[in-house]
Amino acid sequence: MDKxxxxxxKFATTGFSGGDLEIGKFDLELNKLGELGWSLISCFDTNMIQGASRLVIAVFQRKI
Incomplete structure (x- = not known):
């Protein structure tokens, strides 16, 4: 059985009302983890007010 x-x-959003994600920085972090064998399995945002995103949460897994 695999383990x-x-x-x-967690990635914070920017902007006056939130919701802006620094895509270059986000991609850089995803690529760093990919090189270390991590696979992205889920990505979602958390809301603050009127549907604006406060945080983007990325969940990774890798075999041990």
Whole structure:
């Protein structure tokens, strides 16, 4: 049976009312983890007000 470990990253949004994600920085972090064998399994946002995103949460897994 395969065993996995998990890693969760939080990315803050910017902008006056939130919702803006620095895509270059986001991609850089995803690519760094990919090079270390992590696979992205889920990505979602958390709301603050009127549907604006406060945080983007990315969940990764890799075999151990």
């Amino acid at each position: 996995y470990e998990y890693k969760t990253l």
